[in-house]
Amino acid sequence: MHSSATDRFDTSRFAASRNRLAALAYRLLGSAADAEDAVQDAFLHWQAADRRRIEVPEAWLTKVVTNLCLDRLRSARARREHTAGAWLPEPLLDGDPMLGPADSFEQRESVSLAVLTLMERLSPVERAVYVLREAFSYSHAEIAEILDITESASQQHLHRARRRVTAARRNGGVVDPASARRVVEEFLAAATSGRTERLVELLTDDATAISDGAGLAEQLMWYDTPQRVAAVVRAGLKPTPAKRRFAGGTPAIHYALVNRAPAVLFVIGDRVIGAVTFDITGGKIATVRSIAAPARLLRLAETWRRHGPDTPLISRW
DSSP states (O other): OOHHHHHHHHHHHHHHHHHHHHHHHHHHHSOHHHHHHHHHHHHHHHHHSOGGGOSOHHHHHHHHHHHHHHHHHHHHHHHHTTSTTOOOOOOOBTTOGGGOOOSSHHHHHTTSHHHHHHGGGSOHHHHHHHHHHHTTOOOHHHHHHHHTOOHHHHHHHHHHHHHHHHHHOOOOOOOOHHHHHHHHHHHHHHHHHTOHHHHHHTEEEEEEEEEOGGGTSSSOEEEESHHHHHHHHHHHTSOOHHHHHHHTSOOEEEEEEETTEEEEEEEETTEEEEEEEEEEETTEEEEEEEEOOGGGSHHHHHHHHHHOOOOOSBSOO
16 A cells, blocks of 8 residues: 555544544543643654554554553642642533543443542542543453553552542432433522522532632632522622623523533523533532633533524523
8 A cells, every 4th residue: 555545544543533532531631622632642653653563553542542641640630739629620511522432321420520520539540440441341451451550450440449439429320311400490590580598409418519710710619518509609690790791791591411411501602601510419409510711611612612502591691
């Protein structure tokens, strides 16, 4: 085969794996932008490699991407030690191929904002083993080959990772989509109408709220107890002229699925200016996350523009 034809063929082989590699990198890094960078770096490795010696391209690329992500995790972890509590995973809109496989409960859960946040507590290798096993169903023999560890070590890392994630996870099982939407709509109606008592009723006893302060705060803002969560949500969702000036207009509020969880998006024209996600357990809201830092909404906003508008829950907030 002519060299240019070979290059085109090899490029197409990489392209066929790109979405899977991006989904892997996103789960490992919690950032779509960093995941895209890791996949692009893997492509450069692929172009530079002697591809005639690569027997199984998918396995080779998986190993390269995983180890590129491990390098990023180690450096990111060192940086985040100085900004503890200042990080939330980058949200992705339902339908984004970077969300990856969703055939099993484990695959769906591995991309939830809750689990992506919990995985920050794991060591980079524990995180890699957890993702490769739970989200992509690799065997311990395959994981050992990817990470250059023994099968026994892979099993031990997975055991520790599962224990840490399970211990911190607040999981009420599978939530019926219609029920989840109904809870969110009730919550939004109560918040925008000022019914604080109803807000408290819709929250679990140990409910928490987390906000990135639209990227203006150095650290995340945390609120616990149903009363504090209800108060901050009521204050945050009360429309004022000052908020509209800050937002650059009058948003519409749309229901959406973000990282496969119920959410509402604040949209002006085709611009997503904020996302609020909800973890629901037992028919009540356990966690509210507010993400409005523009840099963390870039990919979600791009996907939303392609998705096209639907009927908003509130047309003028």
